[in-house]
Amino acid sequence: MTAYVSRRGLQAVVVLLIVTLIVFGLLSLAPGSPASASLGPGSAHRPFLLAYLTWLNRAVQGNLGFSPRLNVSVASLLAASLPRTLVLTGVSTVLALVIAIPVGLLQAVRRGTAADHVLRGLTVLCYGTPAVVLGSVLVLFLAVDPPHVFGAEGPQAPGIAAVITDVRDMTLPVCTLTLVTVGIFARYMRSSALDSLSQDYVEAARARGAGEQRVIVAHVLRNSLVPVVTLLGLSLPQIVGGAVLVEGLFNIKGMGWQLWQAALRHDVPVTLGFTLIVAVAAILGSLLADIGYAFLDPRVRHAQP
Amino acid sequence: MTASQAVPDPVVGQAQLPAGGAQAEDVATGAAASARAGRGRHAGPVAVQPSGAELRAAAAGRLRRFLAVLRAHPLATVGGLVIVAVALFCYTGPALYHTDQVHVFLSQMNLSPRAGHPLGTDSDGQDELGRLMKGGQLALLIGAASGGLAVLLGSMWGAVAGYAGGAVDAVMMRIVDAGVAIPAIILLLLLTSVYRPSATLLIVVIAGTSWLTTARLVRAEALTLRTREYVQAARVMGGGSLRAILRHIAPNAMGTIVVNATFQIANAILLLATLSWLGLGVQFPSVDWGDMLSAATQGIDNGYWWQIVSPGAAIVTIVVAFVLLGDGLRDGLAGDE
Numbered sequence: 358m359t360a361y362v363s364r365r366g367l368q369a370v371v372v373l374l375i376v377t378l379i380v381f382g383l384l385s386l387a388p389g390s391p392a393s394a395s396l397g398p399g400s401a402h403r404p405f406l407l408a409y410l411t412w413l414n415r416a417v418q419g420n421l422g423f424s425p426r427l428n429v430s431v432a433s434l435l436a437a438s439l440p441r442t443l444v445l446t447g448v449s450t451v452l453a454l455v456i457a458i459p460v461g462l463l464q465a466v467r468r469g470t471a472a473d474h475v476l477r478g479l480t481v482l483c484y485g486t487p488a489v490v491l492g493s494v495l496v497l498f499l500a501v502d503p504p505h506v507f508g509a510e511g512p513q514a515p516g517i518a519a520v521i522t523d524v525r526d527m528t529l530p531v532c533t534l535t536l537v538t539v540g541i542f543a544r545y546m547r548s549s550a551l552d553s554l555s556q557d558y559v560e561a562a563r564a565r566g567a568g569e570q571r572v573i574v575a576h577v578l579r580n581s582l583v584p585v586v587t588l589l590g591l592s593l594p595q596i597v598g599g600a601v602l603v604e605g606l607f608n609i610k611g612m613g614w615q616l617w618q619a620a621l622r623h624d625v626p627v628t629l630g631f632t633l634i635v636a637v638a639a640i641l642g643s644l645l646a647d648i649g650y651a652f653l654d655p656r657v658r659h660a661q662p
Numbered sequence: 663m664t665a666s667q668a669v670p671d672p673v674v675g676q677a678q679l680p681a682g683g684a685q686a687e688d689v690a691t692g693a694a695a696s697a698r699a700g701r702g703r704h705a706g707p708v709a710v711q712p713s714g715a716e717l718r719a720a721a722a723g724r725l726r727r728f729l730a731v732l733r734a735h736p737l738a739t740v741g742g743l744v745i746v747a748v749a750l751f752c753y754t755g756p757a758l759y760h761t762d763q764v765h766v767f768l769s770q771m772n773l774s775p776r777a778g779h780p781l782g783t784d785s786d787g788q789d790e791l792g793r794l795m796k797g798g799q800l801a802l803l804i805g806a807a808s809g810g811l812a813v814l815l816g817s818m819w820g821a822v823a824g825y826a827g828g829a830v831d832a833v834m835m836r837i838v839d840a841g842v843a844i845p846a847i848i849l850l851l852l853l854t855s856v857y858r859p860s861a862t863l864l865i866v867v868i869a870g871t872s873w874l875t876t877a878r879l880v881r882a883e884a885l886t887l888r889t890r891e892y893v894q895a896a897r898v899m900g901g902g903s904l905r906a907i908l909r910h911i912a913p914n915a916m917g918t919i920v921v922n923a924t925f926q927i928a929n930a931i932l933l934l935a936t937l938s939w940l941g942l943g944v945q946f947p948s949v950d951w952g953d954m955l956s957a958a959t960q961g962i963d964n965g966y967w968w969q970i971v972s973p974g975a976a977i978v979t980i981v982v983a984f985v986l987l988g989d990g991l992r993d994g995l996a997g998d999e
Binding site: 368371380484486494496594597606 | 839843
């Protein structure tokens, strides 16, 4: 296990370095880029590698830079916006799992029946509907028309307490992100459960005379959850991507909204810093997912690389 | 895909997991891929140079199988027909239904659906139905072009990595891992904020963020294909690596690639709409469905539902059609073992 974790950890560090190189390169190689303007006096004549290493060195020490446009440090902007995004994505992901696991399992067990087709249609619809359309439709029918059940905009009060307690304004953003994520998870859970259903141990359990309910819960569900752990780690970039749109639509000043605004006003330090944080989270997510997978399934860690 | 198949190499296991956008479906594609790897088109006499007639026959065979799959999977057929219908609507529609999409008509602003404006008008007084046609042309063009480009790039990258193996493979796949770690939308925000958006740039940029998942899929397939006897035989007889990749690996991975292409196009249309909505799409008076949505959500408090429902329904229709087509093709190609 230790050997596996250290090998995977080393891989993650390499991947992270490539990410920083890609992001920094894209921003600073652009013709007449604002990158050179924002990086400080003389940086335009600084060799690319030197500029990159300077930025990386500062970032490693926790200095993400300063936004001259907003006159705040990137770190303080992050501290103000990250909690909102964490609440939004955290709650939505948990809700999506709670919905997607039973839906996918039901589809697999009742494969080919009307229930399977209806649920499949609904999940394809969730997948194919852009977050913006879904959110707008929810706003139109639940927030704009009287009796204004929910707010059309996310909580605007500063501080994290406002986000957690303002159920009326958080409902629609959370619903939107949840439904979009269900579209991804449920389709995956269905194929994972179908795999488990075709395994020998399911056959064996049935042959031993185990009841159908026990077979489903103890064998199929348990084993199809293992790949879902990996899915959770790997879909982090997608969930964050969804959060950008939901925050944009509902005017929630979280990480995604700040990143969008930074891109619109060519605010390179903010764009760089925020992208770096998202990438670190995504790489950590996939690292933890792989380690979790290895922990749950010994065949992974004993396999030869 | 049994758990044990997915598991031995964690990297391969990862490659078969969904990593972005449309790739949730590709889990099962990976399974189909590993199953299909057992059957090679060139499993016969590899040394014989296939004649033109044989190649034509093989192509005709593939086309027949493709049509048979469509017949056996009605939902895929529906998806295909819807795609054709939407394309006809967007490209031939404007010839039958004339609208002025350049001028602003202040007297016609925000009209609800009525005679003369079956889908209402937008905040510039332009007809929504005509706008839907014009916007669809761009969505289909950019979607198909960037989806195709992504598949081409990803297939070549994955085939080379999987075929080469070793250090080359490790380096190439770490680059893919790095790309996947950055959410596509954020990478797109980054790129379009630096470079000025045009249709060509959007095609390149969307393809540049979506080829990664194709690369993972095709690499997983190339890894199993390269150990097949006919590939080994071709190499023993002095065939070069390029030839092995183009003549043996690529054609046998074609099923996976075609299925992936449908999901890539769906994904590209979604990404384009998203980018346009964020204000980073094509410039006015060019228009796509995302721009229409963007204009609509700005005035959402007024309750002009038709401005959201029309482009929204158009996007959902075309994306679901591509997903249905891909699902059907995947099931069909996996099922003919």
